[in-house]
Amino acid sequence: MDFPDRHRTRQRRFGGRHRRLGVLLIAASLTVIVALGWRDSGRVPSGRAEPVTQIQRTAQSGSAWNRPALVDPTTIVVDAAHNNLVLDQSKDYILRLTPGVDSMRIGLTVWGGRNVVIDGGHLNVTGHSGGMELKNQAGTIWIHDLHISGGSRLMEGIDLQEPMPGATVVLRDVLVDKVHGSYTTNHADLIQTWAGPSRLLIDGFTGTTGYQGFFLLPNQLFRGPSPKIFDLRNIDIDDSRGAYALWLSDQHGPFPLHVQDVVIKANPVRTWRGWWLWGFKGQDSNAPGKGTWAAVSASKTLAPRYVHATPWGASGIDEVVAPPALSRERR
Numbered sequence: 001m002d003f004p005d006r007h008r009t010r011q012r013r014f015g016g017r018h019r020r021l022g023v024l025l026i027a028a029s030l031t032v033i034v035a036l037g038w039r040d041s042g043r044v045p046s047g048r049a050e051p052v053t054q055i056q057r058t059a060q061s062g063s064a065w066n067r068p069a070l071v072d073p074t075t076i077v078v079d080a081a082h083n084n085l086v087l088d089q090s091k092d093y094i095l096r097l098t099p100g101v102d103s104m105r106i107g108l109t110v111w112g113g114r115n116v117v118i119d120g121g122h123l124n125v126t127g128h129s130g131g132m133e134l135k136n137q138a139g140t141i142w143i144h145d146l147h148i149s150g151g152s153r154l155m156e157g158i159d160l161q162e163p164m165p166g167a168t169v170v171l172r173d174v175l176v177d178k179v180h181g182s183y184t185t186n187h188a189d190l191i192q193t194w195a196g197p198s199r200l201l202i203d204g205f206t207g208t209t210g211y212q213g214f215f216l217l218p219n220q221l222f223r224g225p226s227p228k229i230f231d232l233r234n235i236d237i238d239d240s241r242g243a244y245a246l247w248l249s250d251q252h253g254p255f256p257l258h259v260q261d262v263v264i265k266a267n268p269v270r271t272w273r274g275w276w277l278w279g280f281k282g283q284d285s286n287a288p289g290k291g292t293w294a295a296v297s298a299s300k301t302l303a304p305r306y307v308h309a310t311p312w313g314a315s316g317i318d319e320v321v322a323p324p325a326l327s328r329e330r331r
Contacts, residue, residue, distance in 0.1 A: 062330050062331040063325035063329060063330060063331070064140065064168055064170065064199060064201060064325060064329045064330065064331055065170060065172070065201055065203065065322070065323045065325055065329060067117060067119070067142050067144070068092075068115040068117065068139065068140040068142055069115070070092040070093075070094065070115055070117065071092050072091075072092070073091075073092040073093055073094050073115075073117075074091060074092070074093050074094070075093070075094045075095075075096060076093060076094070076095050076096070077096050077098060078095050078096065078097050078098070078102060078108055078121075078123075079098050079102060079104065080103065080104040080105065083104050083106065083107070083108045083109065084106075084108075084109045085108075085109065085110050085111065086111045086112060087110065087111065087112040087113035087116070088112060088113070088114075089112045089113065089114055089136065089137075089138040089164075090114055090138070091113065091114055092113070092114050092115045092116070092139075093113045093115075093116045093117070094116075094117050094118075094119075095108075095110065095116060095117070095118045096118075096121070097118070097120070097121025097122065097123060097313070098121075099312075100122065100311070101122045101124045101149075102121060102122060102123050102124065103124045103125075103126050104123070104124070104125065104126065105125070105126050105127035105129065106125070106127055106129045107123065107125050107129045107130045107131045107132050107133065107148075107156075108123060108131070108132045108133070109132075109133040109135070110132075110133070110134050110135065110137075110141070111135045111136055112135070112136050112137065112138070113137050113138070113139075113141070114137070114138045114139040115137075115139040115140050115141075115142070116137055116139075116140075116141040116142070117141075117142050117143075118141075118142070118143045118144070118146060119142075119144050119145065120144065120145040120146070120312045120313045121145070121146055121147070121312070121313045122146075122147040122149065122309075122312075122313050122314075123146065123147070123148050123149070124148075124149045124150060125148070125149070125150035125153060125154050126150070126153065127153060128153045128155055129150070129153070129154075129155060129156075130154075130155050130156025130157065130158075130159060130179075131148035131150065131154065131156060131157050131158060131176065132148065132157070132158045132159070133158075133159045133160075133161070134158065134159070134160050134161070134162065134169065135160075135161040135162070136161065136162065136163070136164055136167075137162060137164065137167055137169075138164050138167070139166070139167070139168070140167075140168040140169075140170060141168075141169055141170070142170045142172075143169075143170065143171050143172070143174060144172045144173060144318075145172075145173050145310070145312065145313045145314050145315055146171075146173075146174045146175070146313050146314055147174075147175045147176075147177075147309050147310075147313045147314040148174075148175070148176045148177065149177040150177065151177075152180055153180075154177060154178065154179050154180060155179060155180060155181060155186050155188055156179055156186075156188060156189055156192070157176040157179055157189060157190040157191055157192075157207060158171075158174075158176070158190070158191050158192075159189075159191075159192050159193070160191070160192065160193035160194075160195070160196065160197060160200075161193070161194060161195045161196070161221075162193065162195060162196035162197035162198075163195040163196045163222045163224055164196070165198065165224075166198050166199075166228075167196050167197040167198050167199075168197060168198060168199040168200075168201065169197045169199070169200050169201070170201045170202075171201070171202045171203075171204075171205060172202075172203050172204055172318040172323075173203075173204035173205075173306075173307050173314050173315055173316040173317070173318040173319065174202075174204065174205050174206075174307065174314065175205075175206050175207070175307040175308065175309060175313075175314040175316075176190050176205075176206070176207040176208075177207075177208065178207075178208040178209065178210060178238075179207070179208070179209050179210060179211070180210045180211075181210055181211040181212075182210070182211055183211070183243065186211075187211060187212060187215075188209060188210055188211040188212060189209070189211070189212045189213070189214070189215040190205075190207040190209050190212070190213050190214060190237065191205075191207075191213075191214045191215070191216070192212075192214075192215040192216075192217075193215075193216055193217060193218050194217050194218075194220040194221045194222070195218065195219075195220070195221050195222035196218055196222055196224070196227065197218070197227065198225075198227055198228045199227065199228050199229050199230075199231075199328070199329065200216075200218075200227065200229075200230045200231070200232075201229075201231045201323075201329060202231065202232050202233065202235060203231075203233045203234055203317075203318045203323040204233075204234050204235075204306050204307050204316040204317045204318035205232075205234070205235045205236075205306065205307060206235075206236050206237075206305045206306050206307035206308070206316070207236075207237055207238070208237070208238040209237065209238070209239055209241075209242045209245075210241050210242055211242050211243055212242060212243055212244050212245070212247065213237040213239055213242070213244065213245040213246055213247075213264070214232075214237075214245070214246050214247065214248075215244070215247045216230065216246075216247065216248045216249065217247075217248075217249040217251070218230075218249070218255075219249065219251040219252050220249060220251065225252070226252040226253065226255040227255045227256075228255075228256065228328050229255070229256040229257070229258065229326065229328040229329065230248075230255070230256070230257050230258070231257075231258040231323075231326065231329065232257075232258070232259050232260070232262055233258075233259075233260040233261060233262075233323060234260070234261045234262075234306045234316075234317045234318070235261070235262045235263070235306065236262075236263045236264075236265075236302045236305050236306050237262075237263075237264050237265070238265045238302055239264055239265060239266055239267055239276060240265045240266065240267055240268065241267065242267055242276075243267070243270075243275075243276065244276055244277070244278055245264045245266060245276045245277065246262075246264070246276075246277050246278070246293055246296065247277075247278040248278065248279055248280060248292060248293075250280040250281065253280075254280040254292075256328060257292065258326060259293065259294075259295040259296060260295065262293075262295065262296045262297070263296075263297050263298075263299050263302060264276065264296060264297070264298055264299070265298075265299055265300065265301070265302050266298050272286045273285065273286045273287075273288070273291075273293075273298070274286055277291070277292075277293045277296065279291050279292025279293055280292045
């Protein structure tokens with residue numbers, strides 16, 4: 001069996017640098033009081049960017065699924081020359097991808113910010129890199145209608161380092177093209193976390209992987225509390241040429257997990273569910289309806305998929321039905 005090596009030092013997919021919390025702490029000490037970001041030269045006079053598509057709000061007020069309220073936000077246009085952002089953790093930001101396909105050799109890295117919004121866009125990686133790294137947001141980072149591509153050079157989807165207290169990551173209608181890797185080379189993941197967040201809320205996600213799907217280890221390099229909740233809804237993953245589609249760690253024991261309408265196209269040679277699902281107590285049950293991933297279903301086809309590409313980025317099931325908030329998902 002090809003088990004992911006949890007103890008092997010893994011290279012960052014963003015410029016080949018190692019993932020080390022020490023480096024990040026040094027960066028934090030140098031930049032936490034400084035907001036590096038350039039104003040959008042009058043493109044958005046009010047300082048706010050309108051959503052590309054109309055989002056239906058949840059029935060409950062104060063839902064963490066909603067786009068966060070922003071206070072005097074700074075708007076930053078993301079492009080190949082401005083894709084390694086260090087933001088003030090006491091301020092709010094709108095990150096705007098350029099219209100059409102926003103191509104860059106190395107994917108987008110966002111360090112800091114309080115509440116950060118990305119509403120629509122197509123991020124295309126032209127070098128051997130991951131698509132996006134999100135680190136140390138102090139509040140909520142809210143991403144909607146995003147498409148990440150890169151052909152055979154795309155090595156990773158979205159990586160998370162979110163140890164700040166109460167940090168919330170919201171992904172609504174995100175499409176990630178195939179990520180490429182293997183056990184002996186790059187450990188490709190559609191989504192990976194090694195620190196936090198407190199809340200990971202995903203509604204509408206479509207992705208294809210050559211190795212792993214969601215690799216969720218929120219306390220791997222973080223000694224803080226376990227997550228408040230991970231909520232995964234309307235997700236389809238093509239893992240037909242990969243290994244583990246869903247891997248969830250329990251360094252501090254199980255934490256609240258909500259799974260709804262998650263469908264996997266598993267590798268046909270991995271006939272036991274435990275060969276493509278890893279749960280809180282190790283390998284998951286081989287019986288549907290049991291174990292950590294009891295609600296996950298297997299399918300030989302994934303059509304139609306939850307999220308599809310559009311000229312402005314992506315769109316999908318989240319445009320039609322707003323996700324109702326659970327008790328741990330209130331602001």
